[in-house]
Amino acid sequence: MVLKGITFFVLTLLFISCKPPAGDCEECEAEDEYTGKSLFMDQCLSCHGEDGKLGNSGAKDLSISKLTPDEIKEVLSEGKGAMPPALELLADPNHMDSVVQFVQSLRK
Numbered sequence: 540m541v542l543k544g545i546t547f548f549v550l551t552l553l554f555i556s557c558k559p560p561a562g563d564c565e566e567c568e569a570e571d572e573y574t575g576k577s578l579f580m581d582q583c584l585s586c587h588g589e590d591g592k593l594g595n596s597g598a599k600d601l602s603i604s605k606l607t608p609d610e611i612k613e614v615l616s617e618g619k620g621a622m623p624p625a626l627e628l629l630a631d632p633n634h635m636d637s638v639v640q641f642v643q644s645l646r647k
């Protein structure tokens with residue numbers, strides 16, 4: 540019985556100490572930016588390049604693009620010309636938003 544109690548206590552302690560800190564919004568914004576950037580580097584780099592200007596396979600220069608966030612989402616959802624739809628982003632609305640934000644941040 541005593542052993543059971545100790546196990547429960549230790550598990551509770553572990554559970555509490557593993558929870559991420561709540562409510563620090565500076566941190567979540569930084570994470571959003573990081574997510575958008577790393578997703579872009581992962582999925583868009585080959586055609587658009589790090590700064591959006593590469594233009595591989597006829598890709599548009601994202602630094603001079605004037606699309607609204609909704610229009611960017613549409614291109615990412617449906618693809619356009621030689622650009623395939625970004626399926627991974629469609630599966631996760633948070634990732635979609637982060638990448639849209641990052642695309643806009645490429646504009647000067």
Ligand code: HEC
Pocket residue numbers: 579582583584585586587595596597598599600601603604605606611614615619620621622623625628638642
């Ligand atoms: C296989 C190459 C390729 C990949 C990968 C790719 N794109 Fe594109 N992208 C293109 C091409 C080509 C166009 C131009 C489409 C057209 O207008 O005919 C384009 C256009 C766009 C546009 C529209 C720009 C404008 O002003 O019209 C956006 C925004 C965009 N891409 C974002 C992304 C993002 C974000 C990713 C990663 C999730 C991505 N692209 C991945 C090739 C690619």
